[in-house]
Amino acid sequence: MTRISTSTLGFPRMGPNRELKFSLEKYWKGEISDIELLNSANEIEKSGWKLQMEASIDRITVGDHYLYDMVLTWSDNLGLCPSRFQHMDAGLKRMFAMARGVDGSEALSMKKWITSNYHYMVPEYDESTVIKPNIELYLNDIKRGIDFLGAQTATPVVLGPVSLVFFTKISHGTDESVLATLLPHYKNLLATIAEMGVAEVQIHEPALVFAEQNISHLLSIAYPAILPKQGPIINLVSFMEDIGEENYQWAISQAEIGIISLDFTRGHTMDLIHKFGFPQDKTLGVGMIDSRNVWTIQPEKVSEVSDFLKAHVVKFRIQPSGSLQYLPWDFSCEKELEGHPASSLLSFAKQKLSEIQMVAQVIAGDMLLLKSHADTWEVFYKSVASGTNQPNKRWTEQDFVRSEPFEKRNEKQGLLGSPLLPTTTIGSFPQTKEIRRLRSQYRSGKITKAVYEAGIDKQIAYAIGIQEALGLDILVHGEAERTDMVEFFAHQMTGLLFTSNGWVQSFGSRCVRPPIIWTDIQRPHPMTVREFTVAQELTEKPVKGMLTGPITILNWSFPRIDISRKEQAFQLALAIRQEVKDLETAGCRVIQVDEPALREGMPLRQHGRESYLQWAVDAFRLATGGAKSETQIHTHMCYCEFKDCMGAIDRMDTDFNSIENSRSDNATLEAFVDIGYNKGFGPGVYDIHSPVIPTVDFMESKIKGFLTCLPVNQLIVNPDCGLKTRTWPETIDSLKNMVEATAKVRAQILASSISPS
Numbered sequence: 001m002t003r004i005s006t007s008t009l010g011f012p013r014m015g016p017n018r019e020l021k022f023s024l025e026k027y028w029k030g031e032i033s034d035i036e037l038l039n040s041a042n043e044i045e046k047s048g049w050k051l052q053m054e055a056s057i058d059r060i061t062v063g064d065h066y067l068y069d070m071v072l073t074w075s076d077n078l079g080l081c082p083s084r085f086q087h088m089d090a091g092l093k094r095m096f097a098m099a100r101g102v103d104g105s106e107a108l109s110m111k112k113w114i115t116s117n118y119h120y121m122v123p124e125y126d127e128s129t130v131i132k133p134n135i136e137l138y139l140n141d142i143k144r145g146i147d148f149l150g151a152q153t154a155t156p157v158v159l160g161p162v163s164l165v166f167f168t169k170i171s172h173g174t175d176e177s178v179l180a181t182l183l184p185h186y187k188n189l190l191a192t193i194a195e196m197g198v199a200e201v202q203i204h205e206p207a208l209v210f211a212e213q214n215i216s217h218l219l220s221i222a223y224p225a226i227l228p229k230q231g232p233i234i235n236l237v238s239f240m241e242d243i244g245e246e247n248y249q250w251a252i253s254q255a256e257i258g259i260i261s262l263d264f265t266r267g268h269t270m271d272l273i274h275k276f277g278f279p280q281d282k283t284l285g286v287g288m289i290d291s292r293n294v295w296t297i298q299p300e301k302v303s304e305v306s307d308f309l310k311a312h313v314v315k316f317r318i319q320p321s322g323s324l325q326y327l328p329w330d331f332s333c334e335k336e337l338e339g340h341p342a343s344s345l346l347s348f349a350k351q352k353l354s355e356i357q358m359v360a361q362v363i364a365g366d367m368l369l370l371k372s373h374a375d376t377w378e379v380f381y382k383s384v385a386s387g388t389n390q391p392n393k394r395w396t397e398q399d400f401v402r403s404e405p406f407e408k409r410n411e412k413q414g415l416l417g418s419p420l421l422p423t424t425t426i427g428s429f430p431q432t433k434e435i436r437r438l439r440s441q442y443r444s445g446k447i448t449k450a451v452y453e454a455g456i457d458k459q460i461a462y463a464i465g466i467q468e469a470l471g472l473d474i475l476v477h478g479e480a481e482r483t484d485m486v487e488f489f490a491h492q493m494t495g496l497l498f499t500s501n502g503w504v505q506s507f508g509s510r511c512v513r514p515p516i517i518w519t520d521i522q523r524p525h526p527m528t529v530r531e532f533t534v535a536q537e538l539t540e541k542p543v544k545g546m547l548t549g550p551i552t553i554l555n556w557s558f559p560r561i562d563i564s565r566k567e568q569a570f571q572l573a574l575a576i577r578q579e580v581k582d583l584e585t586a587g588c589r590v591i592q593v594d595e596p597a598l599r600e601g602m603p604l605r606q607h608g609r610e611s612y613l614q615w616a617v618d619a620f621r622l623a624t625g626g627a628k629s630e631t632q633i634h635t636h637m638c639y640c641e642f643k644d645c646m647g648a649i650d651r652m653d654t655d656f657n658s659i660e661n662s663r664s665d666n667a668t669l670e671a672f673v674d675i676g677y678n679k680g681f682g683p684g685v686y687d688i689h690s691p692v693i694p695t696v697d698f699m700e701s702k703i704k705g706f707l708t709c710l711p712v713n714q715l716i717v718n719p720d721c722g723l724k725t726r727t728w729p730e731t732i733d734s735l736k737n738m739v740e741a742t743a744k745v746r747a748q749i750l751a752s753s754i755s756p757s
């Protein structure tokens with residue numbers, strides 16, 4: 001059997017026990033120095049290299065152990081720095097200032113990374129930006145990689161120039177002009193790397209998958225200008241989707257590109273190869289090991305790709321579909337899952353390395369190995385009731401529709417006793433040390449359930465007291481009992497698994513532990529009714545029931561790969577639907593079902609979008625459609641572009657929609673106005689990520705601005721998102737100003753000094 005070679009495209013950066021998170025947080029507090037931070041990061045990187053070496057991976061990436069985010073590091077490497085940070089010397093302090101803001105200089109904005117729950121920092125290029133590379137640290141990292149792994153194995157990663165331009169917000173010049181400024185520096189960089197003697201360089205061009213946004217002219221300008229005629233083989237890397245016909249044809253025609261790495265887990269990569277062929281003199285990087293899901297590859301997929309490669313491709317290698325950064329580090333730490341029926345099929349980053357080798361061996365002809373892999377799946381199937389076993393008719397057409405249209409519901413609901421422009425918040429209040437201690441003591445069995453619940457109730461009472469004192473109109477219980485808005489619900493449903501150490505980076509030092517859907521989902525008991533009741537008994541004002549929607553739970557979990565996402569979303573929706581009923585029975589008049597991840601799950605390409613939005617919105621409607629007309633259903637969404645899914649948002653048919661708005665220059669608000677959105681609407685009046693207290697004037701003018709395009713009875717006043725990352729003093733001061741700003745606008749309306757449209 002010939003051996004098939006293997007490669008990786010990146011490894012988790014946080015470390016086996018989130019070491020990087022803790023080092024970063026110490027560094028930001030000034031407790032450790034630059035050197036100490038770098039030493040800690042280098043140790044983590046080395047342990048990742050070791051695992052990959054032990055798994056005999058042929059090409060292992062180096063220079064990609066980003067301390068915060070790849071796009072941020074690369075913009076910093078090249079000196080892409082907006083004017084407000086230029087007073088700082090290049091280096092770690094400046095890079096973190098760009099990520100987190102400093103001395104009143106607002107941080108770069110943060111966006112969700114290509115259909116995932118990872119976030120990147122948006123680089124900015126303004127009139128004062130001078131491209132001035134600062135790559136000493138990077139070259140040092142490469143050198144360490146070569147010393148550790150050898151020049152044949154160590155494979156430097158570079159973020160490609162076209163992607164860097166594509167992701168940059170350019171306020172001075174054009175894509176072409178910024179690209180032209182960058183190219184000489186890329187050329188030098190690649191020449192410098194070539195001199196270091198490595199066998200291969202990976203140029204990551206994530207922008208390639210945005211095939212509908214025509215970047216091929218940028219590619220054609222960039223690549224001839226930067227690639228060295230001699231030196232390491234160039235591996236052009238893409239992930240998250242196929243790269244579309246135009247980009248594919250461009251890539252296969254580039255003589256200087258020796259390897260093309262494509263995603264075989266999403267999109268239609270095989271169709272592209274089928275249609276246009278794959279050149280015999282190039283190597284195909286077959287990204288068939290899913291870097292975004294913990295489930296091990298299905299045997300049918302191995303056979304399908306294997307047959308395809310034999311028929312169409314001469315030279316290829318096996319690799320993950322993208323960086324393994326979207327996965328936790330090592331499944332074997334999950335002692336509590338030992339012996340679980342799913343455990344032999346779950347693979348974290350370390351296990352993915354063996355999976356790569358397993359697949360490579362099967363494709364090289366080891367059919368016994370394939371058989372034993374198929375047997376593992378069979379054993380699993382025999383031991384679980386899978387989603388396909390559920391009876392078909394679990395819902396009827398009517399279950400997706402509220403019993404009356406919005407106008408009728410609106411009449412019945414009124415403003416629930418609130419005045420004009422009701423004020424509210426998005427759900428969570430500051431997660432103090434005390435709350436975190438309470439939860440962790442309960443988790444570890446140090447305190448009883450009764451003591452824990454009494455502690456939570458104290459927090460609820462405090463939150464209600466504050467809201468009453470501030471004069472807010474629709475109150476929340478504050479979410480003190482929730483570590484995370486998905487984990488909290490998933491924990492109480494059957495069919496989902498939890499890890500104790502399965503952390504994945506979401507942004508900066510923040511990590512999440514996505515649940516793993518392993519079998520049918522059910523909700524055996526009410527999940528939120530106790531806390532709601534405690535809160536509602538303390539006040540005459542309406543308390544919002546607070547739920548996470550089915551699409552967000554699905555998108556922030558690792559779903560089963562052999563059951564459709566739609567089926568899994570509907571199962572989650574039915575569970576939420578029961579909760580809505582129980583909240584109503586407990587006297588809840590307003591229920592907010594959060595869907596911040598609706599947009600993020602939307603496929604990149606137009607043709608996939610419609611069907612996704614169809615079932616995603618259906619799932620939301622299945623979750624909420626059973627609510628009585630008198631029950632006001634709210635939703636909340638944040639930190640994404642809404643413009644291209646407005647129809648879907650309208651179809652969700654919620655009574656109110658509170659959305660994040662302040663970081664986007666009212667663009668979101670305009671998008672709602674443009675489609676003639678006629679339901680209740682709460683565009684955020686202040687940015688909750690900033691420690692700055694918004695002034696009364698600032699919010700008063702925001703609200704008045706909203707009133708120039710929306711009728712007053714359609715508006716609700718709220719911050720951008722939940723307040724759990726803020727402190728109580730900040731929260732109180734900000735909300736006090738928000739209520740005061742609202743009161744001023746109300747008074748002006750009543751005195752008719754402004755006439756709402």
Ligand code: MET
Binds near residue numbers: 427428594724
């Ligand atoms: C990311 S959206 C967060 C919504 C949630 N209800 C909260 O207030 O934290």
Ligand SMILES: [Zn+2]
Binds near residue numbers: 596636638660721
């Ligand atoms: Zn939010």
